[in-house]
Amino acid sequence: MRLAMLDIGSAAARLDIVDLASPRMPRATWSVKSRTRLAEHTLPDGRVTEEGIADAERAVRHCVSAASDKPTEALIAYGTSAVRDASNGARLRKRLGEAAGVRIGVLTPRDEAAVAYHAARRWHGRSGRAMTTVDIGGGTVDVATGTGTDPDVVVSLQHGAARLTRQFLPDDPPTPAQLADLRHELHATIPKALRRVEGGHPLALSKVLRQLAVLTESSLDEVARRPHRLRLKHLSRWVPRLAELDHEERAKLPGVSRSRGRRILAGAIVAEVIMESLELPELEICPWGLRQGLVYRFLEARTRTRADALDLVGTLFD
Incomplete structure (x- = not known):
């Protein structure tokens, strides 16, 4: 069939x-x-x-x-x-x-996150071990955690990379004031929303996160075409550089697609705030999702x- x-x-x-x-x-x-x-x-x-x-x-x-x-x-x-x-x-x-x-x-945001978590659990292995998934889409950001085949806690926020770009970063590249407003919004909402998330093995599900992993794990000499992780320390070094570029310049960077040249900056900042809030030094890249x-x-x-x-x-x- x-x-x-x-x-x-x-x-x-x-x-x-x-x-x-x-x-x-x-x-x-x-x-x-x-x-x-x-x-x-x-x-x-x-x-x-x-x-x-x-x-x-x-x-x-x-x-x-x-x-x-x-x-x-x-x-x-x-x-x-x-x-x-x-x-x-x-x-x-x-x-x-x-x-x-x-x-x-x-699907509702919660159902979408739960279905993606279910796939990640099957990819990662047997249930019983705590696992947390992070998925940054165009309209929402979903974080799910649990120990079974379905999540115990799902947090879905209206902080998708495309939505935040429209709302907070209309200029290309954005102004310092626009970046400050975006960071203020994220720091005011994300840490509070993620208080119920208790951690576990962290997995990154979305294309934005996979593209950020390629970008941040690439060197001057070699492109990391299939990186296994997104590391916070590398991501934080790249955020200011992305903020200085317009979308066409970002799309020329390793791993960044033309369709995500505008939103990759907002996605990077969201990922950074989530990883800081959950005290995650890295996310393992999971190829499965919704x-x-x-x-x-x-x-x-x-x-x-x-x-x-x-x-x-x-x-x-x-």
């Missing part, structure tokens, strides 16, 4: 064909990606412009069309915070659903009946 999964995010839409018959972790055997540019076209009030909706529609149509000759049992399509939190989200989801040919689901977690949820439902698996969209997503 093969499952198609369409992830619609703030930077891109990605469709994976996942082989569920694999004896090990079900993996993507085919993938296609297309830029949505939703973050670029989201206004300060949270509304996605008509141009942004059209760009996202084209990205979704491209992905679905590219996969049209690949037989699958089901297509699960979902939007992350860029879709979920848009003030015109109902219209956006309707248009994207028409482009995809299926309903576009969204997509893998949803595959596992689908497989768990499929062990009961095929209908249960296909009902996943109606039970897990809003």
